[in-house]
Amino acid sequence: MNGMIKKSKLSKLLALCLTLAMLFALAACGGNNKGGSNAGGNSGGNAGDSGANTPDDGGSDAGSFTGRTLTVGIWGGNDQETAAIEQLKANFEAQYGCTVELKVYTDYNTQIQADFIGKTAPDVFYVNGSMFPFFSTLGVMDPLDSAEYELDKFYPNLIAAFTDADGNVLCVPKDVSTLATYYNIDLLESAGYTPDDIPDSYDEYKAFLVDLQAKLDEVHGKNQIAAMTYNQDLARNLFILQDGNDGLIDADGKAALTGDSVVKNAEFILDLVNAGVWKTPSDLGLGWNGEAFGTGKVAIMEEGNWVYGTLRTDYSDINFGVKAMPTYNGTQYSMSYTVGYGIYSLSENKDMASAWIKYVTSVEGETIWCSGAGCLPPRSDAATAMDVESDPVWKVHAEMTAYSIPEQLGNNYSIINDAYRNYLPLAVSGEMSAAEFLAAAETQANQEIANAG
Amino acid sequence: MSGGTQAAVKTGRKGPTKRQLQEWRQGYLFLAPAVIVVGVFIGLSALFVLYLSFHKVNLFTDTYTFVALDNYKRLFTDEIARKALMNSLSFAIVVIPCQTIIALVVASVLNGKIRGRYAFRTIYFLPTLTSSSALTLIFMFMFSVTGPINMMLIKMGVLPVGEGINFLNDPSFALKVIMVMNIWSTVPQYTTMYLASLQDLPASLYEAADIDGAGTWKKFTSVTVPYLKPITTYVLLTGIIGTLQMFDQAYIFSNGSGGPANSTLTVSLMVYRYAFGSNNAMGYASTVAIILAVVIMIVSFISEKLNASESLY
Numbered sequence: 173m174n175g176m177i178k179k180s181k182l183s184k185l186l187a188l189c190l191t192l193a194m195l196f197a198l199a200a201c202g203g204n205n206k207g208g209s210n211a212g213g214n215s216g217g218n219a220g221d222s223g224a225n226t227p228d229d230g231g232s233d234a235g236s237f238t239g240r241t242l243t244v245g246i247w248g249g250n251d252q253e254t255a256a257i258e259q260l261k262a263n264f265e266a267q268y269g270c271t272v273e274l275k276v277y278t279d280y281n282t283q284i285q286a287d288f289i290g291k292t293a294p295d296v297f298y299v300n301g302s303m304f305p306f307f308s309t310l311g312v313m314d315p316l317d318s319a320e321y322e323l324d325k326f327y328p329n330l331i332a333a334f335t336d337a338d339g340n341v342l343c344v345p346k347d348v349s350t351l352a353t354y355y356n357i358d359l360l361e362s363a364g365y366t367p368d369d370i371p372d373s374y375d376e377y378k379a380f381l382v383d384l385q386a387k388l389d390e391v392h393g394k395n396q397i398a399a400m401t402y403n404q405d406l407a408r409n410l411f412i413l414q415d416g417n418d419g420l421i422d423a424d425g426k427a428a429l430t431g432d433s434v435v436k437n438a439e440f441i442l443d444l445v446n447a448g449v450w451k452t453p454s455d456l457g458l459g460w461n462g463e464a465f466g467t468g469k470v471a472i473m474e475e476g477n478w479v480y481g482t483l484r485t486d487y488s489d490i491n492f493g494v495k496a497m498p499t500y501n502g503t504q505y506s507m508s509y510t511v512g513y514g515i516y517s518l519s520e521n522k523d524m525a526s527a528w529i530k531y532v533t534s535v536e537g538e539t540i541w542c543s544g545a546g547c548l549p550p551r552s553d554a555a556t557a558m559d560v561e562s563d564p565v566w567k568v569h570a571e572m573t574a575y576s577i578p579e580q581l582g583n584n585y586s587i588i589n590d591a592y593r594n595y596l597p598l599a600v601s602g603e604m605s606a607a608e609f610l611a612a613a614e615t616q617a618n619q620e621i622a623n624a625g
Numbered sequence: 626m627s628g629g630t631q632a633a634v635k636t637g638r639k640g641p642t643k644r645q646l647q648e649w650r651q652g653y654l655f656l657a658p659a660v661i662v663v664g665v666f667i668g669l670s671a672l673f674v675l676y677l678s679f680h681k682v683n684l685f686t687d688t689y690t691f692v693a694l695d696n697y698k699r700l701f702t703d704e705i706a707r708k709a710l711m712n713s714l715s716f717a718i719v720v721i722p723c724q725t726i727i728a729l730v731v732a733s734v735l736n737g738k739i740r741g742r743y744a745f746r747t748i749y750f751l752p753t754l755t756s757s758s759a760l761t762l763i764f765m766f767m768f769s770v771t772g773p774i775n776m777m778l779i780k781m782g783v784l785p786v787g788e789g790i791n792f793l794n795d796p797s798f799a800l801k802v803i804m805v806m807n808i809w810s811t812v813p814q815y816t817t818m819y820l821a822s823l824q825d826l827p828a829s830l831y832e833a834a835d836i837d838g839a840g841t842w843k844k845f846t847s848v849t850v851p852y853l854k855p856i857t858t859y860v861l862l863t864g865i866i867g868t869l870q871m872f873d874q875a876y877i878f879s880n881g882s883g884g885p886a887n888s889t890l891t892v893s894l895m896v897y898r899y900a901f902g903s904n905n906a907m908g909y910a911s912t913v914a915i916i917l918a919v920v921i922m923i924v925s926f927i928s929e930k931l932n933a934s935e936s937l938y
Binding site (some may be wrong): 217282285288289310311312394395396454455456457458465520586587590593594595597598601616619620623 | 628684685686699703704705769770771772786787788789791793794795796882883885886887898899901902905907909
């Protein structure tokens with residue numbers, strides 16, 4: 173009997189201990205979350221592992237933000253991009269004696285929206301040009317003063333890309349990339365061509381590429397080397413499709429893909445595809461243009477300047493050249509992809525966020541970022557300071573900036589692009605005509621837009 | 626616990642004893658953490674989804690406009706939703722029988738006294754240990770135009786040289802590739818369950834069948850299969866839920882778009898696209914999720930009824 177009582181007492185004690193332990197564990201979890209979402213809170217650990225620059229030895233100048241933490245929302249990049257942003261962070265911390273916490277997102281456009289909803293977004297964050305029209309309607313970014321941020325120094329088409337419906341600029345562009353034509357000199361020569369033979373106009377592309385493909389097949393064997401790659405994506409096809417019409421969206425932001433001119437432009441793309449001279453990287457069993465070009469599987473591609481670094485480091489044996497994009501129906505086009513910084517409207521560190529933007533978009537900041545990350549500066553004075561003209565590849569990409577149209581299509585870019593990518597394979601396989609495929613894509617996009625209400 | 630009950634019976638008192646009360650209190654105390662966590666993260670969330678499905682929701686501005694059955698009405702005229710449901714159902718119809726039958730056969734073979742069965746058991750279990758996203762990428766490589774599958778078909782002379790099928794970008798193949806992948810990766814898990822149950826199958830049943838003159842096939846259909854019925858019920862149920870909710874493989878395969886031509890758009894992927902795309906349509910996404918849950922419940926109910934009725938012979 174005695175033993176039993178002891179046992180029950182023991183089990184009671186154990187139960188109590190367990191319950192207490194659980195409560196502590198729960199409390200600890202809650203506490204951690206709180207610390208994480210409070211930017212200014214328990215940031216000692218983060219500051220510690222962020223490296224050499226401790227906030228305390230902030231140096232002589234400024235130090236006005238001493239002891240405070242600025243959170244910057246970014247997406248991850250390659251090693252060079254990471255090194256460049258870390259450099260900017262270290263410089264900013266040294267100058268202002270504060271801590272910069274980089275909040276790196278993996279699925280940026282989804283996760284940042286979750287943070288907007290939870291009202292926990294970083295003080296200052298990246299905004300992709302294609303997402304800007306949608307984000308600008310959410311009221312999550314503060315309008316920026318033109319004089320304060322020297323917006324007149326930036327390329328006007330990039331500032332326009334970050335201007336909302338009311339005419340307010342909400343982001344300062346931090347970089348831009350453009351498309352240019354890359355060609356593999358050795359492959360062209362193996363087929364008996366020189367780079368000068370590549371036409372300057374899309375009108376002559378089909379005849380040239382058909383000949384090139386035939387010669388490549390003759391020399392290297394059938395289906396071994398593709399004449400040219402393309403992508404089934406509005407990000408690449410937009411400028412062709414909207415040539416000669418009012419764009420792919422109507423006044424309400426709905427998809428408008430069925431106009432005669434759009435159909436004609438789509439037929440132009442499909443004509444090249446059906447002739448067997450435009451192949452997707454996936455048709456070649458590869459991931460993207462850069463890989464196809466770098467492994468010598470394709471003679472010509474249209475790619476952004478980010479591929480330049482890849483070609484130099486990963487595929488250094490490829491002998492390539494770069495030239496302007498071909499003209500389409502007599503007009504010079506390219507695509508531009510720009511990213512900017514916006515200030516979170518609920519931020520408690522707007523003064524720091526503002527200082528961060530001014531620093532990273534200054535000539536000094538742009539030089540560090542763009543030369544590290546391999547993109548073009550969004551302002552001409554920084555381009556001069558970086559001397560982009562001295563490199564023939566950079567020169568071509570920089571020249572394309574003025575002719576480029578931004579990757580934007582109102583609030584519903586990703587919906588319309590998904591619908592476009594969804595049905596284009598059916599047009600390529602011949603199951604649908606160009607008009608049918610565009611009608612199907614338009615119907616799907618507009619149904620999704622209507623469902624979203 | 627049983628000690629306490631006995632004590633209550635012995636004394637013949639009505640109502641719970643002090644000790645019983647104490648034990649109950651203790652029981653609830655232990656249950657509390659789990660109940661709270663499940664209640665908040667599953668119970669309340671499910672109720673909230675039901676609430677959302679009757680509203681037009683803008684989470685950014687925190688506005689919820691009551692729209693009654695508008696979302697539901699819209700869903701029944703939404704052709705893409707119908708396509709997504711058909712994709713999910715055809716996925717389930719192909720995958721569930723395949724994975725169940727293959728698992729059953731593999732388990733009964735591995736239960737036999739064959740040489741090296743332990744090694745085989747280990748090898749067969751490996752696919753389940755692989756993460757499904759890594760698996761998807763490997764399959765995408767295998768089924769790419771220049772991948773091993775096409776190379777094999779070309780070497781065997783099934784396809785002409787240099788004209789491999791682009792399985793990934795062809796609407797008539799894309800979902801089938803995901804089916805193959807899903808069967809391959811789920812079979813081992815179910816095999817293990819069947820195998821565990823087969824270990825308990827008394828040898829006397831087989832001996833009796835031997836005496837009655839049953840052959841291998843007869844023993845399989847008349848002893849093994851009926852004996853494994855409870856496991857089969859479980860396998861079918863988890864199979865139905867798993868296939869109808871399939872998301873990750875379709876997402877990675879199509880880069881989140883459900884393409885080409887909506888051929889890999891499953892209902893879960895559609896929910897995700899409406900909820901977290903640039904659609905801002907949490908209300909509609911909730912409606913789709915509710916309908917999916919109802920479909921899963923109905924299908925599970927029917928399958929359980931069918932499976933149970935077989936035992937009445």
